[in-house]
């Protein structure tokens with residue numbers, strides 16, 4: 117009886133605590149740290165700081181959908197990506213060339229009745245929105261609806277940050293410890309170069325290499341066509357994508373795909389880490405959901421210090437949210453930080469918030485009468501992204517598959533290190549639009565989805581449309597502005613590699629019918645130049661060298677020109693890291709934790 121009672125009262129206390137821990141911040145309360153955004157950048161950092169005993173207020177614009185099955189069951193990721201409960205709809209341009217934009221096959225338009233039209237011949241009266249670019253405005257950010265694929269980037273990508281900043285803590289060798297601190301690896305149980313006690317479950321996807329479907333046939337040829345032998349397939353298929361093999365940037369061919377999923381198919385992500393840190397009830401963390409940060413507040417010192425954040429409380433207050441209602445204006449709030457404010461709103465929102473708060477290019481801020489705190493021309497500039505393209509065909513019969521995929525790296529003739537990542541299987545993925553990825557090509561479809569890891573153009577811009585924090589910014593990714601020739605050569609080589617593998621398949625899957633891209637080499641390049649897509653935008657508040665006026669941050673994530681303010685998320689990378697940014701962003705969050713806790 118006593119036991120039961122004490123259990124009941126403990127549960128009661130726990131729930132009371134959890135309630136207060138997740139309630140809205142009281143008026144004008146001061147915390148040591150305020151973190152804006154709970155994605156892969158902000159989420160782990162906020163939880164880590166609280167676990168280290170520091171008081172943290174976390175402002176997250178979205179709500180808690182961690183038990184929505186679209187989100188929690190990884191396999192539902194396409195439904196999650198379309199779920200209005202988590203979705204933020206952005207629309208971007210790939211260039212300033214109107215004619216080129218109008219040839220984008222999945223351009224999205226708003227019909228007069230409010231619904232979407234996707235295509236190139238819109239009904240009369242439809243308003244062009246642009247190229248759909250999904251994000252998630254929810255506890256855990258885009259890691260709550262993404263595909264969960266991870267890649268520790270090429271060593272070059274980390275070493276390059278060390279080189280440009282002169283800060284050796286960014287070396288690939290050192291960054292590995294931040295992978296280890298985050299992960300709980302399930303596919304390498306005894307490995308000493310992986311973590312086993314972290315918050316991030318990591319499993320290896322089944323590629324079907326030893327299954328009864330068509331995967332083994334295709335994979336054996338792929339192994340041979342990438343310089344190995346068919347007999348090595350089992351070893352290659354289990355090869356660790358996130359290992360620390362010597363000279364790994366030169367390793368090409370088939371690898372095992374690693375994902376942030378637990379062994380039962382449940383998504384593992386920063387959203388769960390933050391939620392559980394609050395739930396445990398023993399850390400000084402206050403999670404304020406439905407709270408859209410609108411302005412960073414500064415002291416009037418010669419070098420201004422970030423002292424707090426203004427926000428609006430209410431559901432769906434950001435206009436990218438499909439449930440947005442312009443007449444629901446939210447309740448204003450303010451909170452103060454005695455130590456630091458950390459912005460982790462993601463690549464589109466972090467630069468928007470800096471600009472609204474007076475940090476950005478002077479000319480742009482003046483247009484909107486925003487008082488200038490720091491003239492920082494790099495905010496919202498040099499935005500980077502992976503280029504993606506799908507080499508897609510249909511087979512002569514249905515492909516036997518249970519949805520398995522296998523990853524391949526290539527090093528093309530224009531690169532010094534591996535520059536292409538592909539994942540192959542019976543699916544169709546040709547970009548994003550409302551309702552993606554459908555309708556597809558039926559059960560005979562087969563695709564290698566191509567990711568260009570090191571695009572040479574880095575010229576995207578994110579600019580304010582207005583001074584209204586609920587408005588979305590203008591986004592132009594300026595694809596292929598520089599290095600077009602080399603990047604299209606690399607993409608075409610990847611397509612040709614896929615074609616050559618499929619051409620060697622001698623089973624009744626042959627003959628294959630090419631769907632995209634088709635035609636001569638030049639026609640295929642033109643197709644990819646105009647139809648390439650992306651969903652890994654980074655670098656809009658980038659780290660860079662002292663003396664580089666476009667460097668928004670120093671190597672410790674500190675916003676140049678002010679005190680007490682950092683940006684920690686995908687926007688902080690000087691260049692897009694590898695093929696998949698989610699793991700590098702979580703590693704960056706772990707690194708920022710160390711920098712902050714050690715007073716750097």
Ligand SMILES: Cc1cc2nc3c(=O)[nH]c(=O)nc-3n(C[C@H](O)[C@H](O)[C@H](O)COP(=O)(O)OP(=O)(O)OC[C@H]3O[C@@H](n4cnc5c(N)ncnc54)[C@H](O)[C@@H]3O)c2cc1C
Pocket residue numbers: 152153154155156157158175176177178197250251252253254255256257258259261262263264265266267407408409410460461462463465466469651652653685686687695696697698699701
């Ligand atoms: C459909 C899809 C699939 C993807 N698949 C993969 C994949 O398989 N592998 C991979 O590596 N990457 C993938 N990505 C990309 C990856 O998820 C992102 O690069 C990553 O989540 C970026 O993390 P972040 O912390 O910078 O930003 P985000 O994840 O965007 O998080 C930002 C958070 O901040 C909140 N926020 C923004 N502004 C404010 C504000 N003003 N006030 C309060 N809160 C705010 C948002 O609600 C959000 O929760 C995918 C992305 C999408 C959209």
Ligand SMILES: *[C@@H]1O[C@H](CO)[C@@H](O)[C@H](O)[C@H]1NC(C)=O
Pocket residue numbers: 184185186194195196197198199200201
């Ligand atoms: C899952 O997402 C779809 C949209 O993709 C939505 O229609 C459905 O209601 C969502 N399911 C749940 C359980 O929220």
Ligand SMILES: *[C@@H]1O[C@H](CO)[C@@H](O)[C@H](O)[C@H]1NC(C)=O
Pocket residue numbers: 271272273275276279
């Ligand atoms: C970093 O700098 C060293 C020394 O200049 C050079 O050898 C190396 O190639 C550079 N690495 C990267 C990734 O830029």
Ligand SMILES: *[C@@H]1O[C@H](CO)[C@@H](O)[C@H](O)[C@H]1NC(C)=O
Pocket residue numbers: 305306
């Ligand atoms: C890991 O180590 C344990 C205990 O030493 C051993 O039983 C197990 O077989 C090892 N697993 C692998 C995959 O090597």
Ligand SMILES: *[C@@H]1O[C@H](CO)[C@@H](O)[C@H](O)[C@H]1NC(C)=O
Pocket residue numbers: 326327
């Ligand atoms: C395929 O190989 C994996 C890894 O070695 C093993 O766990 C699995 O049981 C194998 N499956 C089949 C069908 O043989």
Ligand SMILES: *[C@@H]1O[C@H](CO)[C@@H](O)[C@H](O)[C@H]1NC(C)=O
Pocket residue numbers: 414415416
């Ligand atoms: C800074 O000065 C302005 C103008 O005098 C004032 O409105 C503002 O409250 C001051 N801010 C702080 C933090 O003292």
Ligand SMILES: *[C@@H]1O[C@H](CO)[C@@H](O)[C@H](O)[C@H]1NC(C)=O
Pocket residue numbers: 441442443444
């Ligand atoms: C928007 O909110 C207003 C005020 O709360 C309400 O009257 C209106 O019906 C809402 N509009 C929609 C489309 O829900």
Ligand SMILES: CC(=O)N[C@H]1CO[C@H](CO)[C@@H](O)[C@@H]1O
Pocket residue numbers: 144145146452
């Ligand atoms: C407007 C207001 O009351 N501001 C106060 C909020 O709390 C901080 C820290 O306690 C004070 O310094 C402000 O004056």
